[in-house]
Amino acid sequence: MSSTNFSSLPLKKALLENIDSIGYQDMTPIQAQSLPAILQNKDIIAQGKTGSGKTVAFGLGLLNKLDVKRFCIQSLVLCPTRELADQVAKEIRKLARTIHNIKVLTLCGGLPMGPQIGSLLHGAHIIVGTPGRIEDHLKKNRLDLSNVNLLVLDEADRMLEMGFQPSLDTVLEHIPANRQTLLFSATFPDQIQEIAKKITHDPVMAKVEASH
Ligand code: ADP
Ligand code: MG
DSSP states (O other): OOOOBGGGSOOOHHHHHHHHHHTOOBOOHHHHHHHHHHTTTOOEEEEOOTTSSHHHHHHHHHHHHOOTTSOSOOEEEEOSSHHHHHHHHHHHHHHTTTSTTOOEEEEOTTSOHHHHHHHHHHOOSEEEEOHHHHHHHHHTTOOOOTTOOEEEESSHHHHHHTTOHHHHHHHHHTSOTTSEEEEEESOOOHHHHHHHHHHOSSOEEEEOSSOO
16 A cells, blocks of 8 residues: 655645644545545545545645746635635645745635725735635626636535535636646535536545544
């Protein structure tokens, strides 16, 4: 069996050093199943409960792919709730602390527009947000997603349960088709399977039963 140690992965040196200083050594099962493929630019469909290590998996994937010298939005992470988006942004910032001048911006509903519009004018590399609010900004031409090369759907089943399908469709129209797509969901009802089939290309499947 291949090693499940993070040091076995082809990650940028700054990321490996930071993982080491955070204290992560061995990958969780979902990370071991998905990260090697994510780092090969493959699409992923992954099933795993909260706490299984999904955020670290896609966070490392998007940070490794990112070119910090290109100041444009390169990754988009969609989450069902503001709480979750805040958690994800926090984890990404933690994983990114050895990468200088990286900008992670959250765009969530239920918050005033003004500050978000201001932040968008300053730009970002990574956007983490809820589909409805991102759709709002797109419709007002305040958000350019034409350079996105990695899309993450986190807790896709909850996003659909919350009625975000139309917003998701709008967002997908604004992202290049040749992007990498990582879809995470705790459950896989028919609706999720359909979407997964539609938005991923030749995906690698990852599944873990128990949480980490
Ligand atoms: P999920 O997104 O599936 O809920 P997270 O990626 O947020 O899971 O990870 C859950 C918790 O486990 C976090 O506190 C995170 O810091 C920690 N964690 C994630 N991956 C590892 C790892 N490989 N080794 C040790 N701790 C980890
Ligand atoms: Mg999570």
